[in-house]
Structure formats: C-alpha cells, structure tokens
Amino acid sequence: MEQGFIDLLEKLSKNGNYDLEKIKKAYSFAEKMHSGQCRISGEPYISHPLAVASIVADLQLDTDSICAALLHDTLEDCCEMVDLPLIKKEFGSEIADIVDGVTKLIHIPFETKQEESIENLRKMFLAMSKDLRVIFIKLADRLHNMRTLSFRSPEKQRSIALETMHVYAPLAHRLGIQRIKQELEMLALGYLDPIGFEEVKKDTEKRFGESKDFLDKATLKVEEGLREYGVKFKLEGRIKSIYSIYKKMYNQNKSFNEIYDFYAMRILVDTELDCYTVLGIIHERFNSIPGRFKDFISTPKPNLYRSLHTTVMGKEGIPFEVQIRTWDMHTVAEYGLAAHWKYKSGEQAKAMIDQKLQWIRTLLETEKDTDDPDEFFRPLKIDLFEDEIFVFTPKGDVVNLPNGSTPIDFAYAIHSAVGNKMVGAKINGNIVTIDSILETGQIVEILTSASSKGPSRDWLKIVRSGEAKNKIRQFFKREMRTENIVVGKLEIERELKRYGRSFSEAQKNEIVKNLTNRIGLPEPDDLYNNIGYGGMSVSKIAVKLRDEFNRVVQPAEPDDIEETNLVEKTARHDRKGRSNSESVIIDSVEGCSVKFAKCCNPLPGDSIIGFITRGFGVSIHKYECTNAQSGLKRVEDKDRWVVASWSDKIEKNVYGSFEAVLNIYAIYTPKLITEVSVALGDMKVAVTSISTRENAGEMVITVGVKCSGIEHLKSIMVGLRKIKNIRDITRGNK
Numbered sequence: 001m002e003q004g005f006i007d008l009l010e011k012l013s014k015n016g017n018y019d020l021e022k023i024k025k026a027y028s029f030a031e032k033m034h035s036g037q038c039r040i041s042g043e044p045y046i047s048h049p050l051a052v053a054s055i056v057a058d059l060q061l062d063t064d065s066i067c068a069a070l071l072h073d074t075l076e077d078c079c080e081m082v083d084l085p086l087i088k089k090e091f092g093s094e095i096a097d098i099v100d101g102v103t104k105l106i107h108i109p110f111e112t113k114q115e116e117s118i119e120n121l122r123k124m125f126l127a128m129s130k131d132l133r134v135i136f137i138k139l140a141d142r143l144h145n146m147r148t149l150s151f152r153s154p155e156k157q158r159s160i161a162l163e164t165m166h167v168y169a170p171l172a173h174r175l176g177i178q179r180i181k182q183e184l185e186m187l188a189l190g191y192l193d194p195i196g197f198e199e200v201k202k203d204t205e206k207r208f209g210e211s212k213d214f215l216d217k218a219t220l221k222v223e224e225g226l227r228e229y230g231v232k233f234k235l236e237g238r239i240k241s242i243y244s245i246y247k248k249m250y251n252q253n254k255s256f257n258e259i260y261d262f263y264a265m266r267i268l269v270d271t272e273l274d275c276y277t278v279l280g281i282i283h284e285r286f287n288s289i290p291g292r293f294k295d296f297i298s299t300p301k302p303n304l305y306r307s308l309h310t311t312v313m314g315k316e317g318i319p320f321e322v323q324i325r326t327w328d329m330h331t332v333a334e335y336g337l338a339a340h341w342k343y344k345s346g347e348q349a350k351a352m353i354d355q356k357l358q359w360i361r362t363l364l365e366t367e368k369d370t371d372d373p374d375e376f377f378r379p380l381k382i383d384l385f386e387d388e389i390f391v392f393t394p395k396g397d398v399v400n401l402p403n404g405s406t407p408i409d410f411a412y413a414i415h416s417a418v419g420n421k422m423v424g425a426k427i428n429g430n431i432v433t434i435d436s437i438l439e440t441g442q443i444v445e446i447l448t449s450a451s452s453k454g455p456s457r458d459w460l461k462i463v464r465s466g467e468a469k470n471k472i473r474q475f476f477k478r479e480m481r482t483e484n485i486v487v488g489k490l491e492i493e494r495e496l497k498r499y500g501r502s503f504s505e506a507q508k509n510e511i512v513k514n515l516t517n518r519i520g521l522p523e524p525d526d527l528y529n530n531i532g533y534g535g536m537s538v539s540k541i542a543v544k545l546r547d548e549f550n551r552v553v554q555p556a557e558p559d560d561i562e563e564t565n566l567v568e569k570t571a572r573h574d575r576k577g578r579s580n581s582e583s584v585i586i587d588s589v590e591g592c593s594v595k596f597a598k599c600c601n602p603l604p605g606d607s608i609i610g611f612i613t614r615g616f617g618v619s620i621h622k623y624e625c626t627n628a629q630s631g632l633k634r635v636e637d638k639d640r641w642v643v644a645s646w647s648d649k650i651e652k653n654v655y656g657s658f659e660a661v662l663n664i665y666a667i668y669t670p671k672l673i674t675e676v677s678v679a680l681g682d683m684k685v686a687v688t689s690i691s692t693r694e695n696a697g698e699m700v701i702t703v704g705v706k707c708s709g710i711e712h713l714k715s716i717m718v719g720l721r722k723i724k725n726i727r728d729i730t731r732g733n734k
C-alpha cells in the first residue's frame with residue numbers, strides 16, 4: 001500500500017466514523033484502473049486522486065465523498081475499462097452519481113471569457129452539480145491541480161490559473177470555504193502575475209518583520225485585557241493575505257506603502273457571549289473606526305460565515321482589524337458548507353441535502369448583504385434554477401434562457417437575423433424540431449438559410465422568452481405589412497361573424513373605420529396590420545368592435561354561437577371531478593377551473609399550453625400535442641390559447657396523482673410481465689392499467705402508472721430499463 005494511502009487512513013481514523021473497508025476497496029479499484037498512468041510530474045497517477053481524497057478528508061466529508069474522490073478520474077481517464085454501471089455495481093448509485101457529476105463538469109469549457117459569461121458559467125456549474133459533494137470534490141481536484149501546476153506548459157498554467165481565479169475561487173467563496181479560496185487565489189496569482197506576486201510577497205514579509213513590534217505590542221495589550229476579565233482565548237496576529245493586499249493595491253491604484261489596512265488579529269473563544277465580551281474589551285482599550293463594526297454573529301453571511309469584525313486604531317496610528325469568533329464559527333469560516341456536512345446514509349443523506357439546499361435558498365432570499373456586493377454571493381443556486389436554463393452555442397458561449405425555451409428562443413437570443421433566417425436546429429449535433437424544449441448543458445446550433453422567408457406566426461405561441469416574442473412581432477410589423485393586413489382583415493371578419501348577424505362589406509368597412517378613429521390609428525390598414533403582426537389582439541378591441549357593430553348593424557335574432565371544434569371535444573373528455581386549479585397557473589385568466597387533456601396527458605414538468613373552452617374551464621395540453629398544434633394554427637381560436645405553467649405548489653397538493661402511460665418494447669420472455677410488475681411494486685408505483693400486444697416479433701407492454709410529474713416518471717423509466725430484454729420505453733397517450 002502506498003504511503004499516501006496509509007496517511008489518508010490515519011487521517012480518517014482520527015476524524016472518526018468512516019467505512020474504511022469501502023474506502024480501501026475504492027482505493028484498490030482506482031489504483032488498478034490508473035496503473036501504468038503517470039502525472040506530468042512523473043508521479044504515478046494514483047497520487048492525484050489520493051491527494052484529492054486527502055483534501056476532501058480535511059473538509060470532513062463522508063465515506064461516499066472520499067470514495068468518489070478516489071474514483072473521480074476513473075470515468076474520464078480509464079474509459080475503456082470503467083463505465084458508470086461498473087462503478088454503480090461496485091460502489092452503489094450514491095458514489096456513482098457523484099463520480100458522474102464530477103466527470104460531467106470537466107466538459108464545461110471555461111476559457112478566457114467576458115465577466116458576464118463567466119457568471120453564467122459559474123451558474124451552470126452549480127446547476128449541473130445536483131449534489132454539493134460534487135462541487136466539494138471538484139474544488140479539491142482543482143486545488144491539487146493548482147498545487148502541481150508548475151509541471152504544465154506556460155500556456156496551460158495561464159489558462160488554468162485564470163479559470164481558477166474566475167470560477168473556482170469565487171465558488172469556494174460562495175460555499176464559505178475560505179481556506180481553499182485563499183489558497184486557490186494565492187496559487188493562481190503566482191501564475192497570472194508572477195512579478196507582482198513576488199513583489200507584494202516580499203514587501204509583505206518585510207513589513208511583517210518591521211512591524212513585528214507593533215503587532216506584539218497590540219497583542220500584548222489585548223491579551224492583558226482578556227486575562228483581566230478571565231476570558232479563555234486563542235489570539236493570532238497576522239497580515240492579511242497576499243492576494244487581498246494585491247487586489248487592494250490594484251483596485252485602488254495604490255502603492256504598497258499606501259496600504260495601511262492590512263494587519264489583522266483573530267481571537268477565538270469558547271462561547272458566543274465571550275465574543276461580545278471580547279469586543280467590549282477591545283473597544284475599551286482602542287479607538288474604533290466608525291462604520292467598520294460588523295456583527296455577522298447575529299446576522300450571518302449567506303455562506304454561513306459568522307464572526308464579529310471591528311477595526312481599531314493602534315498606538316502608532318496604524319489601524320488593525322479584529323475578528324472575534326468561537327471555535328465552531330471558525331471551523332465554518334474555514335470549511336464553509338462542508339463543515340455542516342454531517343453524514344447519514346442513503347435516504348437520510350438525501351433528505352439532509354434537500355434540507356441544506358432549502359436552507360441556502362432561505363438564506364438567499366433574506367440576503368441583503370451590502371458588505372461587498374461585487375464579489376459577494378450573487379445568487380448561489382444549486383438546483384434552484386427552476387426558471388432558467390443554460391445552453392451552449394457551438395463556440396462554447398453560454399446562453400441563459402427561461403425554462404421551457406426552444407431553439408427558436410435560442411436563435412433570437414443570438415440575434416434577430418439568426419431567428420428570422422432560421423430553418424432548423426441541432427441539439428448536441430442531432431437535428432431536432434424547432435419547438436423542442438432545451439435543457440441545461442445542451443449545445444444548440446441554429447441552421448439558417450438565406451432563402452428563408454422569415455418566422456412563422458405560430459412561433460409566437462411556441463417561444464417562451466419575451467425577447468423572442470418581441471423580435472418576431474417586430475419582424476411581422478416591419479417586413480410583412482401586406483400579409484399582416486390580410487391576416488388582420490380575416491381576424492376582424494371572423495370576430496364579426498361570431499356576433500351572428502349578417503352584414504355587408506360596406507357595413508364592415510364603416511365599423512372598422514369608426515373603430516380605427518376611436519383607437520386613434522391613422523387608417524384601417526394600420527389596425528389590420530397591428531392585429532396581423534400580433535401587436536394588438538382581437539380580444540383587446542372586442543368590446544369596442546362589438547359596440548360599433550351594434551351601432552352599424554341592426555339587431556336581429558339572438559346570438560347563435562357555433563360550439564364545436566376538435567380541441568374542445570377533447571377537453572370534454574377530461575378526467576372529471578378533479579380540481580387542478582392549484583397545480584397550474586394560467587396567464588391572464590384568474591380563478592378558472594383547469595382540466596388536463598386526455599389526448600396528451602400532460603405531467604408536471606411538461607411544457608404546456610391552455611385552451612379556454614366554452615364553459616368547461618381551461619383545458620391543458622402538452623405543447624407538442626398534435627391536437628394543440630393543429631388547434632394553434634386555427635386563426636379563429638387564436639385568442640383562446642393561453643400561456644400556462646405548472647405551479648410550484650404542485651408537489652404538496654397532488655402528489656402522485658397524475659396518470660401517465662408507458663409503452664415498453666421488449667424481447668419476449670415468459671417472465672417479462674412479472675418482472676415489470678415487481679419492479680413497479682418495488683418502486684412503490686401505483687399501476688392503473690396494463691396490457692400487452694405483439695408487434696413485429698417484439699412485445700409491447702402498455703402500462704398506466706400514477707406519478708407526481710415528469711421527473712418521477714423519468715425515474716420510473718430508469719428503474720424499468722434495468723430489466724433485461726427491455727429495449728426501449730416511451731411515453732404514450734391513453
């Protein structure tokens with residue numbers, strides 16, 4: 001056994017509760033898989049995962065994290081021998097998921113980017129790490145790579161150091177791991193500005209030597225006071241980090257000698273009460289500088305940092321900062337969120353993670369920290385991106401879009417000209433329909449053609465982002481006046497026909513003329529154009545139109561409204577008696593009753609659209625439902641389609657009460673149906689129907705299940721795919 005591993009085991013047995021057998025197994029596995037591979041330094045490769053595991057152990061993470069750290073490079077670097085199922089088989093899905101998460105992060109192309117896109121990359125990084133442990137391991141990985149960066153080429157050193165400074169150090173900061181943050185910054189600075197770094201380092205050491213006397217005196221004076229009051233404490237006097245001094249010089253354009261504010265004293269005590277006692281003692285003995293006292297004990301920073309800060313004036317007129325905190329607070333200050341990581345196994349750990357995330361979320365929402373707004377904690381979101389997605393351009397730039405966005409939204413986010421000339425799209429290299437829903441991490445490419453005549457009006461119903469909507473409307477407004485007028489005329493005519501009385505062409509023209517004047521538009525064509533390009537909806541002007549109609553056309557029989565159309569028929573078949581108003585939010589319509597169209601069975605997580613039926617509330621369809629798609633094309637129903645989205649209250653109210661249908665395609669075996677039922681039973685899935693048929697020598701099992709949403713359904717599908725002989729599973733209609 002290598003010495004490094006013996007040291008690791010020793011460290012772990014000091015820290016307490018670890019499954020050392022499991023860790024030994026992970027080590028031997030990694031060692032075997034990496035055998036023959038070397039680091040650029042010439043060391044055997046296993047030294048790297050070992051060092052990463054050791055850093056992870058310092059963070060006091062759990063057994064699974066240590067194992068995952070040991071295995072973290074096996075998927076990427078030993079791919080002929082190792083795959084995810086193998087790790088899962090050997091170490092369980094918890095560890096496999098973490099290793100997979102760490103591996104996926106390798107492919108985020110952090111390079112030299114604008115600050116704005118770097119922020120997006122950081123968010124994407126967090127969005128892709130569903131488990132905080134993935135980030136901790138990734139940080140440990142980066143820390144070791146930075147420690148051994150001297151072996152890389154100068155270009156690599158620069159780009160890795162830059163990425164460290166822009167992405168990893170801020171992440172460590174957000175997670176409150178000051179120890180890693182500071183080391184990363186110091187190492188990165190050494191490569192990014194070696195001369196400046198050396199200068200500040202030399203000056204700092206020199207100053208420290210010269211001012212030893214000052215610090216000693218101040219320390220003595222503080223110690224005296226603390227003893228007098230009988231406080232148990234540990235005191236350390238120090239100079240602030242090289243990077244923070246460097247940054248201050250750079251940001252404030254000062255020379256080293258102009259920096260005064262770089263002495264700091266840290267006092268560690270046993271209890272919170274002691275913290276305030278110490279503060280009192282300090283303020284009694286030194287003049288404090290106004291505005292520099294911060295109580296992060298009563299109001300912790302969102303990254304959980306707690307401490308008292310004050311800056312006081314020493315004898316020689318030199319200010320120094322004092323940080324006062326308990327030992328517990330100190331551990332959190334050094335290790336951040338990781339320090340709060342108390343481990344339990346399996347489900348409990350999951351619940352714990354959720355709870356932590358919830359906690360961060362709450363902290364975020366109440367956060368109004370103005371201490372250091374630029375650097376500090378713009379939203380830390382892990383899995384908190386329900387409303388946003390992040391996708392790549394083929395060049396690796398990140399585009400941020402609302403959840404549910406399509407390639408059309410993406411195209412318009414790039415440029416109007418790209419959207420207007422769009423004829424198709426690729427996701428991760430595969431051609432897709434332009435209304436496909438994008439997911440975080442995908443690479444999206446837009447296919448354009450110079451001969452494209454521009455966007456289709458239907459796109460307005462498909463796109464999610466306001467930007468795309470506006471740009472499409474702009475296109476129609478500018479480019480398509482003639483066509484818009486035709487469409488506008490058609491829509492007005494249809495609306496007039498709904499009133500159920502016949503009218504002449506002259507009457508129609510009079511109505512529209514009056515209406516145009518009333519609205520204040522120059523001429524009827526402008527009204528038609530506005531309606532045609534979607535800038536004005538018929539429903540908005542319907543009252544006035546009706547008004548003018550009644551004035552011009554004499555009343556006849558009562559209205560006779562035609563009531564049938566395909567979509568509405570579908571709506572009537574909706575499941576009865578269920579109130580789902582709580583689960584879906586309808587734009588622009590309040591308090592309406594909501595039903596789910598049976599033709600497509602939308603599930604929470606699906607992209608949806610609502611259709612206002614006459615008298616039956618709003619019927620909810622999936623976006624891609626064929627009925628919805630053909631319905632959307634009918635101009636006369638244009639205003640009855642409404643934007644709908646899933647409410648976030650949904651889990652609580654209708655948990656597990658949605659129905660979905662799965663088509664399972666498999667090679668026939670006599671045990672297959674039993675296996676499927678058993679698997680569903682094991683997953684505690686309620687089955688509502690099951691039937692089988694044969695299709696071209698293949699067995700097709702159609703099974704109805706209850707689920708809470710698309711994510712739940714996906715997990716059911718994943719569970720079923722484990723059964724041998726199952727070739728494919730698709731979501732079906734009823």
Ligand code: MN
Pocket residue numbers: 048072073141
């Ligand atoms: Mn690595």
